[in-house]
Amino acid sequence: MEALPAVEDAAAQPDLWRPVARPKVPAPHYVGHRDRLRDRAAQGGLSALPDYELLELVLFRAIPRGDVKPLAKQLLARFGSLAAVLGASAEDLTSVKGVGAALALDLTLLHELSVRAAKEAVAKRPVIASWSALLAYVKTALAHEAREQFRVLFLDKKNQLIADEVMGKGTVDHAPVYPREVMRRALELSASAVILVHNHPSGDPTPSAADIDMTRQVADAGRPLRIAVHDHLIAARDGVASLKALGLF
Template identity: 65%
Template sequence: MAPPGHAEKAPRHHDGHRDRLRERFSTAGEEALADYELLELILFRTIPRKDVKPIAKALLARFGSLAEVLGAPQRRLTEVAGVKDAVALDLKIVAALNRRAMRSAVRQREVLSSWTAVLDYCTAAMAHEAREQFRILFLDKKNALIADEVQGTGTVDHTPVYPREVVRRALELNATAIILVHNHPSGDPTPSRADVEMTRTIIDTAKPLGIAVHDHIIIGKNGHASLKGLRLI
């Protein structure tokens, strides 16, 4: 019984929720949790004494999916009620860890036999960028990844690409093959005529120097397109 004059503190409805959620993740794994609950586990660390379920659900409602929450710019994350700079930073750290892990998986394998891992990494790295990026994966004679570099960032629908610069960089790295990758911020990965023409120009520039262009992948929020798979190169 509480001392006279002392009001008994009402239990908060989220007391114990954090421990139960952590226990469920620990014993049953990630598949036992909804997307908003996985977000809660991250938010627990930055927001220690507050019910974070409404914040997690608001993030998903605002951006549409876990991938888009993690891919959103830090300033846009803070537009959601309850998401301060520290929370947004934590989410961007999680996104960076995810990309690094995927890139490590690509680096440790022969790229052409690990195509799914390559696509997963490129999607995580580029699908939710607000501007076009042009990325090149440089490969050695065994098709192992030498380097992964963003060669340019442009506007929402265009990135300038200079074929001679692409080939020059491949020669500097002693690469014998390259994979071209760029994103379409519109979400639609359908290649444009300019995409195809630029790719063919790079192929024609690289081939006499012994550098193969294995593919040009276009990444969108809703999928990807392969120029080789579409028989456009």
């Protein structure tokens, strides 16, 4: 009887039988970034962060995983500034790749909160005495609107704000204005004065000839009713123009 071949020692088996050590894959560069950014915000304060990092903190809420820094920078590049990002419409925001309905809602919510906070500084006090607060409110509310919007601030005898109403929406360079409708609404609210407000989506608040003519028409309509037009403010990205301060009516 022939002898059976000797069984080789396991240690002598080919490497094919041994587990292969896989090389370690480095973690993505953004791993831990969210915690680091939150820590920096907590330690140094939000005011110490650049705009794109503030925007990242907002994006974290709607986008729970992944690197959102590129999206934050893309939004700033697309709209031009942090204020413009917050002032953009939900439709314009969702046109940016990576921005869904939930994130667009978060951003428009922040804008609405800032508008209401600015309005609180104007309400329940004489508007004339808080002019800087009024200009800040007008710019926050209208400077980044993509379409022209005509609004009227209705004031009582103490020049306190009764109502702020949109009375016309239009295209990128025109919103319809009807002086009689402005005065009809002023009578309904028992207003003693009004401040006209509209925006220039072009970014330049310089009054046009049509703006000046319309202001004079509204003032003429209010004169026999003893309803004064205190001013006409034009809001744009580059600032707020006052027709009264410019001596244009």
